[in-house]
Amino acid sequence: MEATAQEVDQAVRAAHAARGALADRAVRAAFLRTAADVLDGAKDQLVEAADAETALGPARLTGELARTTYQLRAFADVVDEGEFLGVVINHPDATATPPIPDLRRYKVPLGVIAVYSASNFPFAFSVAGGDTASALAAGCPVVVKAHPDHPALSELVAALLRRAAEQHGVPAGVVGLVHGFQAGVELVTHPLVAGAGFTGSVRGGRALFDAAAARPVPIPFHGELGSLNPVVVTESAAAERAEQIGAGLAGSMTLGVGQFCVKPGLVLAPSGAGGDRLVKALTDAVSDTEAGVLLDHRMRDNFVAGVAERAALPGVEAPVTPGAGGEHTVSAGFLTVPAARLAEPGAHDLLLEECFGPVTVLARYEDDAEAAAVLSRLPGNLTATVHLSAGEAAGEDGRGAELLAELTPLAGRVLVDGWPTGVAVAPAQHHGGPYPATTSTSTSVGATAIERWLRPVTYQGTPEALLPPELRDDNPLGLPRRFDGRLER
Amino acid sequence: MEATAQEVDQAVRAAHAARGALADRAVRAAFLRTAADVLDGAKDQLVEAADAETALGPARLTGELARTTYQLRAFADVVDEGEFLGVVINHPDATATPPIPDLRRYKVPLGVIAVYSASNFPFAFSVAGGDTASALAAGCPVVVKAHPDHPALSELVAALLRRAAEQHGVPAGVVGLVHGFQAGVELVTHPLVAGAGFTGSVRGGRALFDAAAARPVPIPFHGELGSLNPVVVTESAAAERAEQIGAGLAGSMTLGVGQFCVKPGLVLAPSGAGGDRLVKALTDAVSDTEAGVLLDHRMRDNFVAGVAERAALPGVEAPVTPGAGGEHTVSAGFLTVPAARLAEPGAHDLLLEECFGPVTVLARYEDDAEAAAVLSRLPGNLTATVHLSAGEAAGEDGRGAELLAELTPLAGRVLVDGWPTGVAVAPAQHHGGPYPATTSTSTSVGATAIERWLRPVTYQGTPEALLPPELRDDNPLGLPRRFDGRLER
Structure with a gap:
């Protein structure tokens, strides 16, 4: 042939x-x-x-x-x-x-x-x-x-x-x-x-x-x-609606068994109570997800190995362990890591590379500066997303505009309070971004x-x-x- | 420094x-x-x-x-x-x-x-x-x-x-x-x-x-x-106004001592009486051109050597020999060659490469098919030019449209009855073309x-x-x- x-x-x-x-x-x-x-x-x-x-x-x-x-x-x-x-x-x-x-x-x-x-x-x-x-x-x-x-x-x-x-x-x-x-x-x-x-x-x-x-x-x-498609959840947004964000994230990262180029692969979530509620909501939602078949065996092998390598890094935890499901299937899951681990070059840079399949990484940040430090280290992306509180979305304290300014250099599409999966065919669409998102x-x-x-x-x-x-x-x-x-x- | x-x-x-x-x-x-x-x-x-x-x-x-x-x-x-x-x-x-x-x-x-x-x-x-x-x-x-x-x-x-x-x-x-x-x-x-x-x-x-x-x-x-900037002169155009075209070509190829990226470097001119008149007119006009100083010594060396190498090819003649003028200057000139020599790969391919300075090559063609064969072998260009008779320009026999169709794939700017030197700064300008004109x-x-x-x-x-x-x-x-x-x- x-x-x-x-x-x-x-x-x-x-x-x-x-x-x-x-x-x-x-x-x-x-x-x-x-x-x-x-x-x-x-x-x-x-x-x-x-x-x-x-x-x-x-x-x-x-x-x-x-x-x-x-x-x-x-x-x-x-x-x-x-x-x-x-x-x-x-x-x-x-x-x-x-x-x-x-x-x-x-x-x-x-x-x-x-x-x-x-x-x-x-x-x-x-x-x-x-x-x-x-x-x-x-x-x-x-x-x-x-x-x-x-x-x-x-x-x-x-x-x-x-x-x-x-x-x-x-x-x-x-x-x-x-x-x-x-x-x-x-x-x-x-x-x-x-x-x-x-x-x-x-x-x-x-x-x-x-x-x-x-x-x-x-x-x-x-x-x-390739694209990591980072998501930032502000502390106020988590405080306001952690459960809704967790459920939405689970839906986006597991859609099509996580095999979309715009799957959210890194989520900057706050430490503290709001972030904990988000982890809990994500745990509940992802645990309910059925195992699915990946596109081919090579991808399944890459996914299982990629998840294992990431989970073995110091400080990484797996509230829901992603990995081999049945004989042909894989199960969705997610990892957590302190954002400080990603703020400097090192072994944890692996977490800044796309892992194709139903997995995402929650990096828990202590403050806005730590979140910004991680963002500044990211390669180019197709999308970058931010979840804001109602007040931040209304422009009340400037944090929303600040985050958009930080995300715009990283991606070709910037989303507020949405999920990147689902790429509309429209005149205003842009599906591309700084390398390696596109060449x-x-x-x-x-x-x-x-x-x-x-x-x-x-x-x-x-x-x-x-x-x-x-x-x-x-x-x-x-x-x-x-x-x-x-x-x- | x-x-x-x-x-x-x-x-x-x-x-x-x-x-x-x-x-x-x-x-x-x-x-x-x-x-x-x-x-x-x-x-x-x-x-x-x-x-x-x-x-x-x-x-x-x-x-x-x-x-x-x-x-x-x-x-x-x-x-x-x-x-x-x-x-x-x-x-x-x-x-x-x-x-x-x-x-x-x-x-x-x-x-x-x-x-x-x-x-x-x-x-x-x-x-x-x-x-x-x-x-x-x-x-x-x-x-x-x-x-x-x-x-x-x-x-x-x-x-x-x-x-x-x-x-x-x-x-x-x-x-x-x-x-x-x-x-x-x-x-x-x-x-x-x-x-x-x-x-x-x-x-x-x-x-x-x-x-x-x-x-x-x-x-x-x-x-x-780099760009060769081919020019095609139809037989009817040469018959109609060989002297005017020859004078215009001399002006364009010697402008700025031939140091423009859009200098016409290859001219497809008909064999026969009209083309002979064009050669005569070009000879007269170029002979009158004063020697000039090139931009630097490296360019002068390259010009003198490049002209010599081209002039030594079989079948190439130099009605006005370009080359070293005085101690620091060069003199303008042009070469002629039967277009048949350029229709197939060989040593004459050198004539299809840009030679920076006041020189152009007149390739004399027997018929339209021979001219087309040479055009089909050209690398990309910033410009491509055609000189048509009044009838051809009016669309009378289809030859004008045919030539525009042959020239368009070759260049980013296509001129009719003009000269490529002088690049206007305008919204409709395009100064670029297929490689190596631009990358x-x-x-x-x-x-x-x-x-x-x-x-x-x-x-x-x-x-x-x-x-x-x-x-x-x-x-x-x-x-x-x-x-x-x-x-x-």
């Missing part, structure tokens, strides 16, 4: 040959909508195929497929509106220094994009997921490297996408699919591949990032790698994800007859644009 | 400590305008200092300084308008899949930016140049690595920028300055440096790009490296250059009292934004 170098080359060349068929935005939008319809129409078959290869279960898989087709349609809307083209027009201005000639800028597709599927989202971050949807929306063909956890599903989804493409005269090669580790390496180093999107581990993502950067012609590599400043979810696959081109002194319609004065396509300095919408 | 690792560290820490003072956009805009005023006020001193260290001459230097202060003011306007913040607001939407919570996105500064100065623009691409102006506009302090060709001028400009900063309560450390090759390497690998801008050679830029990518935490490296998809000139130094952050479920004013429903700052899907300007 693993693709040879020759097969990767064929897939990339077929994708490259299909790029002209995506040049028309109307075709792209129609293709994306048909793709959504075709996938929705095959729902039963798709969920069954996904369920056969994963332990995620029909309910979750049905929801994830709905998210995936919603996303395809959302990108069709983005294509229709055309703001992503970034049209800017300047007529000549002899008063500028130096003088400005006739300049007209918009964005064009990069070329073939390599997409690396995730294990934990067989639909939403795989063959028809956000990277593929945003690349096709940008006018870029894709070659997807299937995740080994769901190869047959990957083939099925690719076949459906191709069927949708052909309904609009787009060659089937517009969505390529290859299997195998080595094929993934061949893909990112192929001369005709112009960019890459990745969702997975820090180790795998960094290796591919390095390969992309080391090419004779480097290419952009937009990888979502670039981009997002992999939401409308602006399309920006990853485009580059600007400016036409100078080009006669009206030769200009693309997007750049004509009379704006025949009705695009939002900047016209001689004025924003037109 | 060369900075030690400790001095680099001090400069970066001072810059990092100054970042808070740039948080207020009004302060940034005022600082940029004062910087422009202070530099304009010191015009005589600055031009004298630059003239003492370079051979560019007062006229060119005066013009370049005016461009530089125009650019600082243009970025102040960009800061005031605030579209670059990319504000997107979504109110909760329970009908979405999955449901959308309250999400509010805008962009925040990356942090300290390392700026690498260019030799050929001591003002416009150096200490107070486009990288610095756009970084400060984004809210990022800078540490500039001075170019060894103009160290004293660099100190003078940095001192003036710091004076402007202090007038607005911004610490002087907001503009750091270091000298020395090793200091440049220390800078790009410093943990507190969050991004880099570079203008220079492919070799130097690639080494720094590689260092930026190899960091434990990789950072964006926006480098402008990213960004521009280093024009309003959108600010995008390089920002990253998005989304706030979820954040109470009004804690939101930055940029993200409030009532839009107290009057920012252009996307509000529940609607573009507001």
Whole structure:
């Protein structure tokens, strides 16, 4: 099943040959909508195929497929509106220094994009997921490297996408699919591949990032790698509603057996009575959680070993011990540690690394300075969350604003009084963050994800007859644009 | 004079400590305008200092300084308008899949930016140049690595920028300055440096790009490296106005002694009578050009050797031999070669590499297919230019559109009937292109250059009292934004 170098080359060349068929935005939008319809129409078959290869279960898989087709349609809307083209027009201005000639800028597709599927989202971050949807929306063909956890599903989804493409005269090669580790390496180093999107581990993502950067012609590599997703609970918030916070945390950290990239992995909880109540509430809620199956055996082994290594550190306690559940399952749990242990470099730095699965670490802090010291040591994150008291949320004593200022440098999404799991597909979404959360400043979810696959081109002194319609004065396509300095919408 | 690792560290820490003072956009805009005023006020001193260290001459230097202060003011306007913040607001939407919570996105500064100065623009691409102006506009302090060709001028400009900063309560450390090759390497690998801008050679830029990518935490490296800037002259255009095109080409390729990154370095000219007339016109015009001084001795050596190596290739002729002029000067010239020599890989590939200085290569093509074959072999470029006949420009026979389609993949700026030298500072400008023109998809000139130094952050479920004013429903700052899907300007 693993693709040879020759097969990767064929897939990339077929994708490259299909790029002209995506040049028309109307075709792209129609293709994306048909793709959504075709996938929705095959729902039963798709969920069954996904369920056969994963332990995620029909309910979750049905929801994830709905998210995936919603996303395809959302990108069709983005294509229709055309703001992503970034049209800017300047007529000549002899008063500028130096003088400005006739300049007209918009964005064009990069070329073939390599997409690396995730294990934990067989639909939403795989063959028809956000990277593929945003690349096709940008006018870029894709070659997807299937995740080994769901190869047959990957083939099925690719076949459906191709069927949708052909309904609009787009060659089937517009969505390529290859299997195998080595094929993934061949893909990112192929001369005709112009960019890459990745969702997975820090180790795998960094290796591919390095390969992309080391090419004779480097290419952009937009990888979502790993994230601890810190949560801060203020003393006042714990005093006010420790039980509610504990229950919410349990729900978020065990959702999907803890296998979300935005699972809260470190919680700064106050010492003292409020924090104790939070520990108690979390203990009760997590103890009630049923054991679950992880995505594959490698992840189960990593989880069990990772938890054991962390639990063995001095000062670490396990009010509910996470670990091997049954023969194939794992049980959720959490660890506690004095925050002082994390304020300086040392063996406890392991607690500042993501542990994929249903576990979180509660670091109990003595005062705000100690919490700040731990925050200042964190690597980049997809999310950072704070739970405030009603008074703090109302801005009464400045502590809320102070915490937001401390959390903003750490993450791409900052939440107040919420939980990071559940990543909405929305124009204002940002799913990315300082490294290792992502390898670039981009997002992999939401409308602006399309920006990853485009580059600007400016036409100078080009006669009206030769200009693309997007750049004509009379704006025949009705695009939002900047016209001689004025924003037109 | 060369900075030690400790001095680099001090400069970066001072810059990092100054970042808070740039948080207020009004302060940034005022600082940029004062910087422009202070530099304009010191015009005589600055031009004298630059003239003492370079051979560019007062006229060119005066013009370049005016461009530089125009650019600082243009970025102040960009800061005031605030579209670059990319504000997107979504109110909760329970009908979405999955449901959308309250999400509010805008962009925040990356942090300290390392700026690498260019030799050929001591003002416009150096200490107070486009990288610095756009970084400060984004809210990022800078540490500039001075170019060894103009160290004293660099100190003078940095001192003036710091004076402007202090007038607005911004610490002087907001503009750091270091000298020395090793200091440049220390800078790009410093943990507190969050991004880099570079203008220079492919070799130097690639080494720094590689260092930026190899960091434990990789950072964006926006480098402008090298460009051949191809020009295509159609047979009809040559027939119509060979003399005019030849004179224009001579002016562009010899401007500034051929030391512009957008100098046309390869011209596809037709064989036959029209092309012969073009050669004749170019011969006449270039023969009339006075010898000039290159930026430094290393560049002079490289130019003389590079021309000799190219001229020695089989089939290459030199109607006007470029080379050593007087003891310190070089003389302009050009080479011709049958385009067929460039259509396949071989020794003539040297002619497809940039040769910095007043030389260009005319490749004479037999037919459109031969020209297309050469174009398909070119590396990425900042610019690509076509000269069309009046009929072709009017879209009469499709050849104009065909050529634009061939040139667009090659460059970030495509010109019709113009010359690439003279890079206007304008919102619609794009000064960048496929590698090695630039190491990213960004521009280093024009309003959108600010995008390089920002990253998005989304706030979820954040109470009004804690939101930055940029993200409030009532839009107290009057920012252009996307509000529940609607573009507001």
